[in-house]
Amino acid sequence: MSEQLLENAYTCINLEKNDWVLHVNLDRPQSRNAMSLVMVKELSEVFTALESDLSIRAVVLRGEGGHFCAGGDIKDMASARSEVARAAAAKSETDPYYELNKQFGELIVQMNRIPQVVITILEGAVLGGGFGLACVSDVAIASSTAKFGLPETSLGIPPAQIAPFVVKRIGLTQARRLALLGARFGGEESVQLGISHFYAEDDQAIERLLGQTLDQVKNCAPEANAVTKQLILKAAENEAETLIDDAAKAFSKAVQGSEGVAGTMAFVQKKPAPWAL
Numbered sequence: 001m002s003e004q005l006l007e008n009a010y011t012c013i014n015l016e017k018n019d020w021v022l023h024v025n026l027d028r029p030q031s032r033n034a035m036s037l038v039m040v041k042e043l044s045e046v047f048t049a050l051e052s053d054l055s056i057r058a059v060v061l062r063g064e065g066g067h068f069c070a071g072g073d074i075k076d077m078a079s080a081r082s083e084v085a086r087a088a089a090a091k092s093e094t095d096p097y098y099e100l101n102k103q104f105g106e107l108i109v110q111m112n113r114i115p116q117v118v119i120t121i122l123e124g125a126v127l128g129g130g131f132g133l134a135c136v137s138d139v140a141i142a143s144s145t146a147k148f149g150l151p152e153t154s155l156g157i158p159p160a161q162i163a164p165f166v167v168k169r170i171g172l173t174q175a176r177r178l179a180l181l182g183a184r185f186g187g188e189e190s191v192q193l194g195i196s197h198f199y200a201e202d203d204q205a206i207e208r209l210l211g212q213t214l215d216q217v218k219n220c221a222p223e224a225n226a227v228t229k230q231l232i233l234k235a236a237e238n239e240a241e242t243l244i245d246d247a248a249k250a251f252s253k254a255v256q257g258s259e260g261v262a263g264t265m266a267f268v269q270k271k272p273a274p275w276a277l
Contacts, residue, residue, distance in 0.1 A: 005049050012039035014064075015046065020057040020222075021214060022050070022116075029065025032125045036073040037100060040107050047110045054115060054222040058214055061133065062121040066145065071128025071152075074267050076100060097252035104129060105161035105244040112136035112165065113233065115226030117217045121206060122146045122187065122196060132162030134195055135169040138229070141209050142187030142196035149184040154276065155267060156259025160251035164243055168236060170194050 006015055016023040024046060026033040050056055063069055111118065111133065120137035126148045134140050134148075142148075150166070152159040159166070159179055167175045170193045177183065190196040198213075200206040217225075254260050259275075266273040 005046065008045075010042045012036060013042050013046070017056075020055060020218075021060060022046075022056045022058070023060045023062070026061070026063040026069055029063075029067065031073065032067040032070035033063040033065070033130070034070045034073040035104065035129045037076050037103065039073075040103050044103075044107050044110060047107070047114050050114045050116055051110075054226060056116055057222045057225070058117045058119060058217045059114070060119045060121065060210065061137065063123065063130075065124075067124030068120070068122050068126045068146070069130025069133060070125040071130055072104065074264055095252050097255050098248045101160055101251040102244055102248040105247060108132050108136055108161060108165060109244070113230075115222075115229060117220075117225060117229075119210065119213055121210065122148075122190070123206075126190075127151055128159065129162060131195075132159070132165055134190075135162065135165045139198075139213050140190075140196040141198045141200055141206055141213070142190045143206060144187055144199070144201050146187040146190065146196075147184055148186070148190050148195065149182065150179045151182050151184075153180065154182040154263065154273060156257065156261070156263030156273070157254045158247075158250055160247035160254075161244065163247070 006017055010027075012026070012028050014025045014027050016025070024043070026035075026039065028034060028036065028039065050059065108129075117139065118137045119139045119141070120134050121141050121143070122134055123143040123145050124147065126134055126142075126146050128149075128151060131148060131150055150159050150162075163175070163179065166179070170178075174193055185193075187196060187199050191199045198209045200209055255264065263273045
């Protein structure tokens with residue numbers, strides 16, 4: 001792996017290479033590692049480098065500060081709202097919400113397809129987009145602190161880009177329940193649903209399970225793993241990639257609608273959304 005990549009001054013992630021394992025830590029603990037556009041771009045740069053580098057055999061994705069990822073950054077949506085106003089004034093056809101959501105969709109497709117074994121350590125908030133990242137990992141270890149959920153509909157928006165991957169991970173019936181109720185649940189239930197593979201009671205158990213998983217990865221040839229992963233994904237293929245545009249359009253429409261405006265404003269103001277009263 002390029003040493004230059006490891007030396008880059010990232011602002012939202014940090015990297016640590018340990019032989020053939022790359023540890024990628026989401027590093028915005030002040031926002032529970034909510035995924036900003038900058039974080040999306042930084043992760044995409046790393047995943048692009050990994051696409052052709054089998055010297056890295058496993059990627060461990062984790063969040064700093066006791067949380068995995070609380071989903072998309074609401075502040076980015078507020079910024080996009082200002083850009084929408086500017087675009088309208090300039091009579092531009094650019095749709096900032098569409099572009100914001102599409103870039104995350106492209107990232108999750110990219111993460112899903114990198115040839116390495118992707119292991120997620122799921123602690124604290126595993127919400128929205130973070131839930132989506134968990135659903136495209138090859139091995140997921142859930143902590144006793146993990147709180148999973150798809151809160152998008154409570155904010156007046158759809159889980160646009162992650163919905164196809166959630167359905168693939170846990171099936172249509174459970175995906176409908178979780179998405180339409182905005183249900184929250186813990187690590188043990190995430191294993192029962194098939195989101196996570198292992199449940200860890202404490203930090204020591206996380207490290208033990210991670211070590212065991214990496215030992216098993218080490219026993220598998222990297223090129224064989226890469227080809228096998230590609231074949232498995234092809235076997236399960238449907239139109240997820242073709243849904244990126246439609247999902248981004250649906251997201252943009254919803255976030256600019258009355259529910260999207262009210263829901264995101266309520267979140268920023270730390271008040272209940274109107275429909276939650």
